Amino acid sequence: MGRAGADRRAPVGTVSRVMDADFFRRWMELAAAAVEREADRLTELDSAIGDADHGSNLQRGFAALVAALDKEETATPGAVLVLAGRQLISTVGGASGPLYGTLMRRAGKTLGDAAEVTPAQLAEALRAGVTAVAGLGGAKAGDKTMLDALEPAVDALGESFAAAAQAAERGALATVPMRARKGRASYLGERSVGHQDPGATSSALLIAALAEAEAAR
Amino acid sequence: MGRAGADRRAPVGTVSRVMDADFFRRWMELAAAAVEREADRLTELDSAIGDADHGSNLQRGFAALVAALDKEETATPGAVLVLAGRQLISTVGGASGPLYGTLMRRAGKTLGDAAEVTPAQLAEALRAGVTAVAGLGGAKAGDKTMLDALEPAVDALGESFAAAAQAAERGALATVPMRARKGRASYLGERSVGHQDPGATSSALLIAALAEAEAAR
Amino acid sequence: MLINVPETVVADALRGIAAAHPELTVDVENRVVLRRDAPVAGKVALVSGGGSGHEPLHAGFVGPGMLTAACPGEVFTSPVPDQMVRAAAAVDSGAGVLFIVKNYTGDVLNFEMAAELAEDEGVQVAKVLVDDDVAVADSLYTAGRRGTGATLFVEKIAGAAAEEGQPLERVEAIARRVNARSRSFGVALSAVTTPAKGSPTFDLPPGELELGIGIHGEPGRERRPMMTSGEIADFAVNAVLEDLKPGGPVLALVNGMGATPLLELYGFTAEVHRVLGERGVPVARTLVGNYVTSLDMAGCSVTLCEADEELLRLWDAPVRTAALRWGR
């Protein structure tokens, strides 16, 4: 169904254009740049309901990821995401490291070794990634985690990357009134209400970077 | 010479009236009250160029002293001062404990077991006490210590207790521009300049209490 | 802060540990601290780790009678799987490895990934989760109770069992037993400043305190006007006892969060003993000090472990680490 939506827009937009490894590398670079730019804000959010490290965790991880992409050969979109996932797992730590790492790795593995992938294939791969994240962390929508940004984003991906970015951003904002049920924000109980989830916020950055990569072609 | 001055004023003042053990107990009680009242200021002064304990040190010591005077028999002025000195030594600690304790003990011993003493005898006894303090601590006038209040006070005692109190107060104020050469303020070197010495300040309280005791008769 | 730059805080500390402790092997690049004599033939190895900022936990507990290796993450950030995989490979004598994991999502996930990878490499791995903090409800609505002070009890007692030559299942079972019988409650008198953030993680005015805090600078469950040491002891000990209900003597850890002077901590210890006495709980052993800390946070925690003869014997067994040492 996401596919149908994408196909419908194809004649006027660029959404249905296939994406190669270059595109995925650019996505990762734009994501790294966004994390770098927003690191202090992410840490600030994590300071309110967590342990004040989300920004520096992702900064370290995405810097390592970009460096690895510079050094290692990645011929396919899948290879880019698998390498990205491995790097995040090996350098981020914390809760977000294994979760984001798993997101990327599973998405990459789902893409297989195709040299080019369609938006629909990407949407499917990311959905598999998000499912893996839910499986690993045991969270579901409304628990005030990254899933609250990722799930709506994946749902909107078929429409357009820009729509996905908007959905992710809305999802992140929607975590503000939620009471956390997973991760360390859950320790706060009622006191977690009124703060935006740092992981949902960084997820929105990640999807925004995808829309940026798309817009820049 | 101090004596001559005191004698000159005798016809119009009360200075030459002899003092008994009661008088000395009252002096100690008034001193204790003054310390109690000014403890925070003494600690504040000690906080600037020392270790922020002078007020609580003397509070503890003078409270113990008053309690001891309540409990133990003291028949003579000398006995009052010896007991006071012993109590200060056993309860104050720090630099001021042994120094004030020695001042009192030596003054008390100098008074011997006379039932009543004259102002001149008290002046002589306190001078002996001050000399003992200088001997014990190795400080001299201008070193920014209690001696800078005690020495001028003893010099003025022959004139009147009120004059001694004024001299002590002036002496304490005069420590402000001094650079400390003894006690922990000396560690600060030039940075000790501009602060009033806590020990000189408490010495001024002690002599003021003597004048108060005198005025109250 | 006494640091160079936030980015090198952990590596700098590891270089310092290497400099001060020739009895340890410190792999600064890969962030693993090992007993120099590891692997120890025939003995089960204990690997723990977690975010840095809780020192001496865990690296200060590496040595005969306690941990075989520690894997320090970034400040307040779980280590990555690569560290534990490397540690496990380095310490496994063939008798297997016990991972001691504090219950935080990040620690759990990273240790889980590491266990899978280590097992792929042929290492037999068992895991024990430490979750002793009664300030967090152990319910569907939380990530479960946090691991705090009981980690020290688990590491010490399981370490003694391993040193005795007990097999992996036994060491694991003892570790689980210690955790099951341990509960903690913590209080913050000031917030914590991490190197990366450079300012306090939350505002806590001098006249207030946070009840039910963890060890990561997160706010607690409740803020109150300052309480006396005695009132805090009443609150903390009762919170622990309500959950633990010990039937016999306890091990007590009176733990400082980092910036609380030992003088105050000993005064608090007196109050903890008073409350335990009032509640009729005998105290078998008391350990006082800054052991499971939260950087420069002022505050304290109380951990009680319901002892039995075996646990007491293993607690008293010799230990020789940087931060905990007794016996011959």
Added chain:
Amino acid sequence: MLINVPETVVADALRGIAAAHPELTVDVENRVVLRRDAPVAGKVALVSGGGSGHEPLHAGFVGPGMLTAACPGEVFTSPVPDQMVRAAAAVDSGAGVLFIVKNYTGDVLNFEMAAELAEDEGVQVAKVLVDDDVAVADSLYTAGRRGTGATLFVEKIAGAAAEEGQPLERVEAIARRVNARSRSFGVALSAVTTPAKGSPTFDLPPGELELGIGIHGEPGRERRPMMTSGEIADFAVNAVLEDLKPGGPVLALVNGMGATPLLELYGFTAEVHRVLGERGVPVARTLVGNYVTSLDMAGCSVTLCEADEELLRLWDAPVRTAALRWGR
């Protein structure tokens, strides 16, 4: 602050020490902490003491191989002579007592009075003054160098000599030698708050530090904009070396002032070793931790002691106290 009321802080702590350390005798009323087995037949006894707020110094160093008794005063206030007289009478086996006194006017005067009184009671007393802090010029214009970190070296090494059964003159001579060969330099990153005052003893904004501080919350000789751990190590180690000029290997104490996280202290240790390496000074032993503290002050000090074979042997000798333990 984790206290009841300022007036009972020291007594509360002593009750806590008694509760946690059955191996010590604690006379709470008279403020003396003793080895339970004192007097130890045929052995010289070591008595130290000073203001409280420097824990674990001194009570944490009472035990076999170190102090025989400690006399804690009020916070930052030298103890009174009565305490040392009582301690000396309780620990003297007939072999005499060594008073270890940090060089502060108050400590010097109170220990002097105590020595006279104890000698009147027939106890043979020797005294050693510790004055290692190079931040204070040892001149006519000061009360002389302060006693800080070297106190730990003196207490440990003289304690080992006494434990070996050496006579009073020898133990005293060794203590003097340790002091003569030791120098310290300290730095504050925050001011200290005493229970009695309840607010910081001086204003030190977060971006500044005080160089050349003591352990009583007094400001230092100079205030500067914040320096890195490496720059502080350069400054402190060079200040010590300028005065000490060691011809051989040194013992190093990298000491925390109380609120500096161990993580940071180990990072600083790495920098201290770097500077010593650059200056060609070999390090025989390194002790890292919060040992000679100043309540909740953040900061650190470096103490170096030029070692020789005898001092190293005595340093390595077994010690069994609350805060320092090694050997069998």
